[in-house]
Amino acid sequence: MILQTTILPEQATEMAWHVDNLFWFITVVTTVVSLGVYAAVFGFCVVYRRKPDEEVQTPRILGSHKLELIWSILPLGIFLVMFAWGAWVYNMAMHAPDDVPEMYVVGKQWMWKVQYPGGQRVILGANSGDYKDDIGGEAKFEGVMVLAVNKPVKVIVTSEDVIHDFGIPAFRSKLDAVPGRYTTTWYKPTKTGEYHVFCDQYCGTNHSLMVGKVRVVEQAEYDAWLEGTYKTGPGKNAVDGSLAHQGRQLFMKLNCIQCHNTENPRAPILEEVFKSKRAFKGGTAGFADENYLRESIRKPRAKIREGWEPIMPAYGTEGANALSEDDLVKVIAYIKSLRKGETPVLNQNWVPPIGSNTGPAADEPQPTPPSAGGMK
Amino acid sequence: MSTELGHTKSGASLDHHDSHPQADADHGHHPSYLHDGYGWRSWLFTVDHKRIGIMYLVAIIGFFFVGGMLAGLVRFNLVSPTGALLDNDQYNKVFTAHGVVMLFFVLIPAVPGVMGNFFVPIMIGAKDMAFPKLNIASWYVWMLGAIFAVTALMTGGIDTGWTLYPPYSSRSSHSNVVPGAMGVFISGFSSIMTGLNIIVTVHRMRAPGMTWGRLPLFIWAQYATSLIQLLGTPVLAIALTLLMVETATGWTGNPVGIFDPALGGDPLLFQHLFWFYSHPAVYIMILPGMGVVSEILTCFSRKNVFGYQAIAWSSVGIAVVGFIVWAHHMFVAGISYYAALLFSLLSMLVAVPSAIKVFNWTATLYRGSITFQAPMVFSLGFMVLFTIGGVTGLFLATLGTDIHLHDTYFVVAHFHFVMVGGMVLAFMAALHFWWPKMTGVMYSDFWSRLAAIVICLGYFLTFMPQFYLGYHGMPRRYPNYPPEMRVFNVLSTAGYTVQLAGFLMTATYLALSIFFGKKAGPNPWGATGLEWAIPSPPITHNFEHTPKVVAGPYEYSLNLTQTGEKADVR
Numbered sequence: 001m002i003l004q005t006t007i008l009p010e011q012a013t014e015m016a017w018h019v020d021n022l023f024w025f026i027t028v029v030t031t032v033v034s035l036g037v038y039a040a041v042f043g044f045c046v047v048y049r050r051k052p053d054e055e056v057q058t059p060r061i062l063g064s065h066k067l068e069l070i071w072s073i074l075p076l077g078i079f080l081v082m083f084a085w086g087a088w089v090y091n092m093a094m095h096a097p098d099d100v101p102e103m104y105v106v107g108k109q110w111m112w113k114v115q116y117p118g119g120q121r122v123i124l125g126a127n128s129g130d131y132k133d134d135i136g137g138e139a140k141f142e143g144v145m146v147l148a149v150n151k152p153v154k155v156i157v158t159s160e161d162v163i164h165d166f167g168i169p170a171f172r173s174k175l176d177a178v179p180g181r182y183t184t185t186w187y188k189p190t191k192t193g194e195y196h197v198f199c200d201q202y203c204g205t206n207h208s209l210m211v212g213k214v215r216v217v218e219q220a221e222y223d224a225w226l227e228g229t230y231k232t233g234p235g236k237n238a239v240d241g242s243l244a245h246q247g248r249q250l251f252m253k254l255n256c257i258q259c260h261n262t263e264n265p266r267a268p269i270l271e272e273v274f275k276s277k278r279a280f281k282g283g284t285a286g287f288a289d290e291n292y293l294r295e296s297i298r299k300p301r302a303k304i305r306e307g308w309e310p311i312m313p314a315y316g317t318e319g320a321n322a323l324s325e326d327d328l329v330k331v332i333a334y335i336k337s338l339r340k341g342e343t344p345v346l347n348q349n350w351v352p353p354i355g356s357n358t359g360p361a362a363d364e365p366q367p368t369p370p371s372a373g374g375m376k
Numbered sequence: 377m378s379t380e381l382g383h384t385k386s387g388a389s390l391d392h393h394d395s396h397p398q399a400d401a402d403h404g405h406h407p408s409y410l411h412d413g414y415g416w417r418s419w420l421f422t423v424d425h426k427r428i429g430i431m432y433l434v435a436i437i438g439f440f441f442v443g444g445m446l447a448g449l450v451r452f453n454l455v456s457p458t459g460a461l462l463d464n465d466q467y468n469k470v471f472t473a474h475g476v477v478m479l480f481f482v483l484i485p486a487v488p489g490v491m492g493n494f495f496v497p498i499m500i501g502a503k504d505m506a507f508p509k510l511n512i513a514s515w516y517v518w519m520l521g522a523i524f525a526v527t528a529l530m531t532g533g534i535d536t537g538w539t540l541y542p543p544y545s546s547r548s549s550h551s552n553v554v555p556g557a558m559g560v561f562i563s564g565f566s567s568i569m570t571g572l573n574i575i576v577t578v579h580r581m582r583a584p585g586m587t588w589g590r591l592p593l594f595i596w597a598q599y600a601t602s603l604i605q606l607l608g609t610p611v612l613a614i615a616l617t618l619l620m621v622e623t624a625t626g627w628t629g630n631p632v633g634i635f636d637p638a639l640g641g642d643p644l645l646f647q648h649l650f651w652f653y654s655h656p657a658v659y660i661m662i663l664p665g666m667g668v669v670s671e672i673l674t675c676f677s678r679k680n681v682f683g684y685q686a687i688a689w690s691s692v693g694i695a696v697v698g699f700i701v702w703a704h705h706m707f708v709a710g711i712s713y714y715a716a717l718l719f720s721l722l723s724m725l726v727a728v729p730s731a732i733k734v735f736n737w738t739a740t741l742y743r744g745s746i747t748f749q750a751p752m753v754f755s756l757g758f759m760v761l762f763t764i765g766g767v768t769g770l771f772l773a774t775l776g777t778d779i780h781l782h783d784t785y786f787v788v789a790h791f792h793f794v795m796v797g798g799m800v801l802a803f804m805a806a807l808h809f810w811w812p813k814m815t816g817v818m819y820s821d822f823w824s825r826l827a828a829i830v831i832c833l834g835y836f837l838t839f840m841p842q843f844y845l846g847y848h849g850m851p852r853r854y855p856n857y858p859p860e861m862r863v864f865n866v867l868s869t870a871g872y873t874v875q876l877a878g879f880l881m882t883a884t885y886l887a888l889s890i891f892f893g894k895k896a897g898p899n900p901w902g903a904t905g906l907e908w909a910i911p912s913p914p915i916t917h918n919f920e921h922t923p924k925v926v927a928g929p930y931e932y933s934l935n936l937t938q939t940g941e942k943a944d945v946r
Contacts, residue, residue: 030767089776162544169849180637
């Protein structure tokens with residue numbers, strides 16, 4: 001629509017269409033009402049202005065219960081329509097369809113690390129000391145995140161330090177990246193093109209440089225990009241093992257397997273734990289979502305499974321058992337992928353699974369066979 | 377048409393001429409409050425609510441100038457997509473200083489501190505506030521807070537934004553967060569003192585016959601505001617204390633984790649506590665302005681206010697419901713889905729009383745005899761701009777659109793329409809309405825009308841383009857931005873210069889009026905309130921004799937003041 005492209009920003013997702021419709025509804029209703037009020041104010045000011053030499057005499061009008069009721073209830077009714085429509089759109093934005101591939105976005109002053117299900121990573125933002133030279137024009141937009149058109153994708157967002165916000169105006173989407181918890185949304189891009197990615201929550205000196213682009217491409221281009229044969233420009237798209245695969249490496253390296261195994265279990269088996277109901281000591285129960293898995297690793301004593309002892313060490317952000325947000329994401333992706341009978345054999349030698357087309361990137365932890373000595 | 381509370385007996389009291397002749401200044405043995413002592417001691421140690429009001433006014437004009445200059449730095453930096461003036465760090469500190477100064481040292485104390493202190497006792501027929509010493513204490517406490525905050529802002533600055541969100545503010549920022557937060561913390565006590573004082577004054581000090589149903593709507597608005605100040609401000613104090621604890625213990629190397637998740641804290645806890653105060657604080661800022669507009673619209677259209685009870689109770693309704701909408705600032709911050717639904721619904725409810733007020737004001741103009749002096753022009757500007765501010769709030773209370781608009785320039789434009797187009801215009805209206813009463817002199821009619829029009833047009837030009845920028849996704853607090861957004865940023869900055877011209881005009885003719893202005897007389901507008909029944913400027917204890925109130929506040933169609941005098945316009 002002409003209107004859309006000139007007055008509103010591009011609509012690149014279904015959600016953009018829904019948000020814009022709601023926006024137009026509220027705009028039209030409020031404009032009509034406001035102009036009505038303005039017309040009345042203006043009209044009264046003209047008609048009832050004091051004319052020179054006119055006797056100042058006004059009628060003693062005190063009010064009208066009928067009018068008060070009308071202009072209380074009518075606006076309330078209109079507001080409730082806005083609320084209901086808004087809730088419907090919000091519901092769509094917050095709840096991804098089932099079985100949608102998942103991406104993780106980790107914010108950090110002042111960059112975004114985007115991790116694809118296949119393990120590809122893209123860095124958005126300007127976390128370099130030379131950013132000042134890059135300000136201006138397009139040069140500051142470092143890194144491009146690539147999505148396939150018409151393919152829905154779920155996005156799980158967190159932060160390594162302070163609160164950020166992952167916003168894409170063309171998708172009409174925005175979500176705070178809160179340290180210590182995961183927030184989720186999803187996109188279904190419907191239009192190829194390149195769009196802005198902004199950090200929308202103030203996060204310090206270079207908040208305005210924590211920006212990048214998202215490029216929506218055809219499926220074939222997307223597949224080529226995933227395999228590393230299609231370059232997006234300044235962004236890196238190092239291709240390595242999938243997230244779950246890297247998580248499995250960590251699972252072995254961090255000796256999780258020493259307790260979470262099937263031969264000699266000292267902790268719950270993690271197969272199909274994701275989205276299951278969990279019974280806890282003390283008679284409470286919970287639902288195993290990403291935040292539960294996160295808490296069980298960061299603060300394992302917070303909720304103890306019924307029938308097990310609290311023996312697991314906490315994997316915080318510092319100290320001997322340090323686990324970065326990047327790595328935590330991988331471990332959780334692995335746990336989520338575990339199906340019946342897929343728990344590794346205890347003390348088996350680690351073998352790279354088939355299907356990873358390159359080795360792990362240099363900055364990734366190298367796989368090491370677990371020592372036989374149990375927990376450190 | 378119904379008969380309203382408090383107005384019922386007034387028709388019968390036309391012949392009620394036995395009340396005391398308060399308006400007769402020349403016969404008074406008492407000097408005006410301005411001439412009751414001249415040295416600096418007579419001001420700094422005063423307990424006269426009127427002098428305290430003037431002290432607030434002087435300080436607030438100073439802070440408004442500083443905050444306005446900071447706004448200029450922000451706007452002029454944004455004429456270029458790469459930032460024209462400041463580097464990122466400087467910009468962050470400038471917009472933070474602008475927010476802190478404007479909110480805590482201009483908008484929150486402006487009308488309660490100046491007009492509340494000066495006129496609440498007079499308008500209810502009292503000699504002073506209930507607690508005069510607490511009143512002067514509130515000014516000193518506020519200045520102490522200001523010294524902390526201004527020192528923090530000038531010796532290195534604060535780069536967190538006025539919202540001070542942790543863990544950035546407590547763990548990551550290396551700026552003066554603790555002294556700045558301490559300044560706001562201290563000035564909060566001043567707000568509590570003023571609120572408490574006004575509540576007690578309205579309850580205990582009303583003149584005989586001044587029933588609740590005869591209170592001017594400005595008093596109702598001030599009363600509702602004071603409730604929020606009293607109940608909300610302690611929660612801000614809690615949030616700031618916890619923030620200071622987490623920040624200061626961080627310096628020792630043994631940080632106490634309250635908000636930082638790396639230390640076991642919860643960052644959303646701060647946001648809940650902060651907005652529990654800071655959303656109602658929006659109503660601290662706007663409610664007194666609504667009271668002012670109710671006074672002025674009736675006076676300059678010579679009409680009884682339409683729907684007295686509706687306007688009075690909508691003030692109280694805003695104060696109460698305003699306390700349960702805070703999490704609409706957090707729809708995309710990771711709160712639960714159901715919490716978001718609830719707070720969106722409640723936010724819709726708080727929009728209703730504001731709408732009621734606008735409709736009633738409009739109806740007040742109907743069949744009036746309207747004149748357009750500066751206070752009226754400012755008030756009509758308030759109605760137009762506040763309506764835009766109000767309806768754009770609906771876009772943000774609606775969940776679906778808030779996802780897109782949150783933390784963009786749409787939000788910036790929305791709250792500036794409410795705060796600046798609403799509150800600052802109402803303050804200007806109040807200043808022009810009561811200036812002859814406070815100083816005893818009249819300002820230039822022509823220049824004041826012109827300035828009012830220029831300021832309103834300037835606001836419109838400054839903030840309308842920001843709605844467009846916001847819908848196109850320009851985030852708040854960006855010193856640089858994609859080049860395609862430049863045109864609307866330049867328009868906005870142009871609007872700033874128009875406003876600046878308007879305010880400089882106002883400063884000039886008001887200053888000139890003090891030296892060269894014509895004497896105003898006790899009742900230049902022919903208004904009906906008690907404050908117009910005494911000389912301009914008033915004597916120290918306001919009334920020679922305690923007035924006896926016989927009528928409702930807005931008997932313009934009967935030409936009747938609240939004491940039963942004639943209130944002729946000429």
